[in-house]
Amino acid sequence: MSGGALRIALLGSTGSIGRQTLDVVEEAGPDRFRVVSLAAGRDAATLSAQVARHRPAAVALADRSARSQLDLPPGTRHEEGPDALVALATDPAVDLVVVATGGTVSLRPVLAALTAGKVVAMANKETLVCGGHLVMPLAVRRAAEVAARDRSDPMASPLAWVRPIDSEHSAIWQCLAGERMAEVARLILTASGGPFRERPVETMDRITVAEALGHPTWSMGAKITVDSATMMNKGLEVIEASRLYALPLDAVDVLIHPQSIVHSLVEFVDGSVKAQLGLPDMRIPIQYSLTWPHRTPGPAPRLDLAERNSLTFAVPDDARFPLLPIARAAGAAGPRASTALIAADEVAVERFLAGALRYPGIARLVGSAVERFGSGGDPSLEEVMALDDAVRAWAAGADENGRVAA
Numbered sequence: 256m257s258g259g260a261l262r263i264a265l266l267g268s269t270g271s272i273g274r275q276t277l278d279v280v281e282e283a284g285p286d287r288f289r290v291v292s293l294a295a296g297r298d299a300a301t302l303s304a305q306v307a308r309h310r311p312a313a314v315a316l317a318d319r320s321a322r323s324q325l326d327l328p329p330g331t332r333h334e335e336g337p338d339a340l341v342a343l344a345t346d347p348a349v350d351l352v353v354v355a356t357g358g359t360v361s362l363r364p365v366l367a368a369l370t371a372g373k374v375v376a377m378a379n380k381e382t383l384v385c386g387g388h389l390v391m392p393l394a395v396r397r398a399a400e401v402a403a404r405d406r407s408d409p410m411a412s413p414l415a416w417v418r419p420i421d422s423e424h425s426a427i428w429q430c431l432a433g434e435r436m437a438e439v440a441r442l443i444l445t446a447s448g449g450p451f452r453e454r455p456v457e458t459m460d461r462i463t464v465a466e467a468l469g470h471p472t473w474s475m476g477a478k479i480t481v482d483s484a485t486m487m488n489k490g491l492e493v494i495e496a497s498r499l500y501a502l503p504l505d506a507v508d509v510l511i512h513p514q515s516i517v518h519s520l521v522e523f524v525d526g527s528v529k530a531q532l533g534l535p536d537m538r539i540p541i542q543y544s545l546t547w548p549h550r551t552p553g554p555a556p557r558l559d560l561a562e563r564n565s566l567t568f569a570v571p572d573d574a575r576f577p578l579l580p581i582a583r584a585a586g587a588a589g590p591r592a593s594t595a596l597i598a599a600d601e602v603a604v605e606r607f608l609a610g611a612l613r614y615p616g617i618a619r620l621v622g623s624a625v626e627r628f629g630s631g632g633d634p635s636l637e638e639v640m641a642l643d644d645a646v647r648a649w650a651a652g653a654d655e656n657g658r659v660a661a
């Protein structure tokens with residue numbers, strides 16, 4: 256990494272995490288961070304406005320039909336073709352790749368970036384959930400290379416190469432600073448419990464899209480907001496934590512914490528517990544991933560604990576949140592099952608948001624996909640992508656209750 260400004264490729268710049276990453280970059284100024292490239296799916300107008308502001312050297316817009324609306328100044332090139340994200344992620348002018356896309360589209364670019372010696376700051380959970388067995392060995396190898404030269408170099412840690420942005424995993428990473436993994440007893444991920452934490456279970460088949468999108472504490476994209484309501488999000492995070500921190504799934508617990516102030520906790524073998532607290536604002540973990548191992552002033556508002564009269568915690572109810580045990584089972588079954596979990600959930604949430612699938616159908620469809628596609632050994636990158644396609648094609652045939660004809 257160069258001694259000057261950190262040079263960033265931002266994949267998924269027009270989304271919720273992408274926009275907040277640019278807030279952090281802008282607040283810190285060009286001496287600290289420089290945006291080398293931006294990539295988005297189809298939102299040409301937002302991408303054009305970001306280009307005008309940040310003047311990246313390159314952009315990629317995945318949707319061909321939207322490209323005519325892309326307004327690029329001289330000096331900004333458009334990266335074409337199926338390898339566009341890989342090209343941005345491996346550009347010699349880039350130090351760090353922020354992965355703020357949804358789904359599995361960034362798995363290949365992440366593998367290419369680590370192979371090319373780039374640091375990856377990862378908001379996206381899906382990449383580690385279905386491809387953690389491919390991603391983490393590369394991070395371990397990079398860290399080992401640094402350790403062979405100098406054990407005391409902060410980059411001699413796999414987490415220096417794959418840096419979590421997800422607030423829970425960032426919280427754990429912050430709690431682990433200066434600690435030894437061998438002395439960790441368990442991780443405790445907190446969950447807000449979403450809008451249905453207290454809803455009578457017998458009325459859950461009548462949940463509407465508007466209700467599912469009404470997250471009580473976090474403001475996020477539509478897909479992840481529905482995943483928070485079902486707690487699929489937490490299920491993915493349990494698997495993500497197990498992959499990132501190389502711990503067994505049963506060493507990762509979940510507690511509902513409706514105030515979303517304690518972002519996660521680590522319990523050590525001596526019974527001591529460390530937690531990381533803050534207001535629910537993703538700019539804090541985004542910034543930490545960029546400034547690590549240092550901290551700098553940032554744009555997020557401050558937590559005033561004196562204003563909080565209680566912080567509460569409860570064990571989640573599997574009957575209310577069936578996707579949580581389904582995700583744990585998929586995590587235990589291995590990367591094929593977790594790939595099926597993610598692909599089926601994407602189809603299910605898309606259909607739910609479009610009014611074509613009832614709320615309980617989400618868990619039914621995802622559970623069936625894990626059972627149908629979840630066995631077998633660790634898949635290669637090509638097998639992960641082929642399985643993703645196969646599960647999506649199968650799940651597209653689901654009825655409004657999430658049942659797929661044999």
Ligand SMILES: NC(=O)c1ccc[n+]([C@@H]2O[C@H](COP(=O)([O-])OP(=O)(O)OC[C@H]3O[C@@H](n4cnc5c(N)ncnc54)[C@H](OP(=O)(O)O)[C@@H]3O)[C@@H](O)[C@H]2O)c1
Pocket residue numbers: 266267268269270271272273294295296297298299317340354355356357358360378379380381420421422473474475476477478479537
């Ligand atoms: N939002 C949060 O607070 C939060 C918190 C923790 C973790 N995460 C995780 O972070 C990831 C992003 O979440 P989000 O809420 O920011 O999602 P989002 O708002 O839906 O944004 C997704 C981004 O990916 C872009 N994209 C889609 N397809 C693409 C492609 N083929 N090539 C390049 N870019 C593409 C989208 O572009 P267009 O807008 O142009 O379609 C958009 O910029 C997810 O994995 C989520 O689980 C999010």
